[in-house]
Amino acid sequence: MSGGSPKAPLKVRWIARRNAVFASPRFQYWCAKLPLVNRIARARAGEAFDILAGFTYSQILRSYVESGLFDLLGHGPVGHQHVASQLDLSRDAALTLLRAGRALRLSEEPIEDGWMLGEAGAVLAADKGAQAMVRHHRLLYRDLADPLELLRKDRKEPTELSRFWSYAGALHGAAERGTETAEYSELMATSQHFVADQVLASYRFPKNARLLDVGGGHGAFLMHMGNAFEDLHLGLFDLPEVAQAGAAILSQRFGAHRVTPHPGNFFNDAIPEGYDVLSLVRILHDHDDEAALKLLTNIRASLAPGAQLLIAEPMARTPGAQGMGEAFFGMYLWAMGSGRARSADEIAAMARKAGFVRTKAVPTPQPINASILIAFA
Numbered sequence: 001m002s003g004g005s006p007k008a009p010l011k012v013r014w015i016a017r018r019n020a021v022f023a024s025p026r027f028q029y030w031c032a033k034l035p036l037v038n039r040i041a042r043a044r045a046g047e048a049f050d051i052l053a054g055f056t057y058s059q060i061l062r063s064y065v066e067s068g069l070f071d072l073l074g075h076g077p078v079g080h081q082h083v084a085s086q087l088d089l090s091r092d093a094a095l096t097l098l099r100a101g102r103a104l105r106l107s108e109e110p111i112e113d114g115w116m117l118g119e120a121g122a123v124l125a126a127d128k129g130a131q132a133m134v135r136h137h138r139l140l141y142r143d144l145a146d147p148l149e150l151l152r153k154d155r156k157e158p159t160e161l162s163r164f165w166s167y168a169g170a171l172h173g174a175a176e177r178g179t180e181t182a183e184y185s186e187l188m189a190t191s192q193h194f195v196a197d198q199v200l201a202s203y204r205f206p207k208n209a210r211l212l213d214v215g216g217g218h219g220a221f222l223m224h225m226g227n228a229f230e231d232l233h234l235g236l237f238d239l240p241e242v243a244q245a246g247a248a249i250l251s252q253r254f255g256a257h258r259v260t261p262h263p264g265n266f267f268n269d270a271i272p273e274g275y276d277v278l279s280l281v282r283i284l285h286d287h288d289d290e291a292a293l294k295l296l297t298n299i300r301a302s303l304a305p306g307a308q309l310l311i312a313e314p315m316a317r318t319p320g321a322q323g324m325g326e327a328f329f330g331m332y333l334w335a336m337g338s339g340r341a342r343s344a345d346e347i348a349a350m351a352r353k354a355g356f357v358r359t360k361a362v363p364t365p366q367p368i369n370a371s372i373l374i375a376f377a
């Protein structure tokens with residue numbers, strides 16, 4: 001049944017009709033003429049062009065990060081010849097890169113041949129976590145070089161990302177469960193502020209609470225929470241070598257009396273009891289539905305009635321942050337070989353299936369970085 005068929009549901013027929021109108025040269029001609037419609041049409045055309053050009057934009061940003069151009073511009077104004085000699089580029093190549101970044105507000109030329117950071121450049125140059133992500137995306141782009149081929153392989157072969165995230169590769173037999181956890185743990189720690197800031201802006205821990213961060217990596221989330229809530233006890237659960245490294249960092253900052261390490265496997269080992277709040281920060285989306293439900297069920301079994309599970313990660317179909325969910329994480333996690341981006345509603349349904357009595361979505365200021373869902377035991 002085609003979308004235009006009279007038997008198709010009304011909504012389907014409406015979308016088929018709308019798409020036919022949008023595609024018509026006559027409609028596009030009139031859009032260009034009418035002032036208000038023209039503004040909407042221009043915005044839509046801009047969005048379409050951004051999709052088309054996105055890869056190029058990413059590679060421009062990557063060049064700024066990998067070459068050290070952000071640092072140079074941070075000490076600007078600098079001339080393009082200086083940039084050329086520092087980056088080992090010809091003068092024309094340096095100018096091309098500076099101008100390309102200007103279009104994206106990474107750089108700016110306030111005086112003739114005096115280049116400085118642009119608005120977006122100033123933000124990114126100061127954010128080591130964002131830069132670490134940009135460097136890391138080298139792996140993602142290799143996996144995405146032929147996206148259809150990647151999809152057709154149906155996650156049955158190792159990828160750059162499944163090797164990097166050794167636990168994800170191991171789940172699919174793509175790699176041995178490695179001891180190679182340091183690199184991903186470091187990346188997660190430097191980018192943790194994206195999520196921790198959302199939690200700090202949106203959630204208050206009960207007084208004298210005991211918090212267990214499940215899959216807490218090197219303890220970066222607990223570091224943020226421990227600094228903000230001085231009476232919080234900090235438990236860290238992760239694979240043995242990760243939990244050990246994380247607990248050492250946290251104990252150094254807060255003293256061993258405030259920190260309890262829990263080395264283990266969150267699918268197979270019991271989750272420690274006696275905590276008021278458990279957190280899953282950028283964990284659930286790493287895992288396929290069956291595994292994610294198993295993890296939630298395992299966590300639920302450890303919780304006393306009234307205890308809370310705080311789930312924080314970029315979620316799918318979040319208004320204003322749709323691209324981050326099913327587009328970026330959809331493809332990223334596909335390439336990683338495990339997990340998928342879920343909407344808050346899907347996670348809530350899964351939590352209820354795992355035995356949680358109710359859930360509450362907590363709005364965050366920047367859902368592009370993370371949304372929050374609380375599940376109550």
Ligand SMILES: C[S@@+](CC[C@H](N)C(=O)[O-])C[C@H]1O[C@@H](n2cnc3c(N)ncnc32)[C@H](O)[C@@H]1O
Nearest residue numbers: 167188215216217238239242264265266281282
């Ligand atoms: C994507 S990282 C997130 C780390 C941290 N929550 C954050 O947001 O920075 C996933 C974490 O889950 C841990 N992990 C993966 N599989 C695990 C398992 N089966 N048991 C315990 N920890 C696991 C990894 O070692 C890693 O620290």
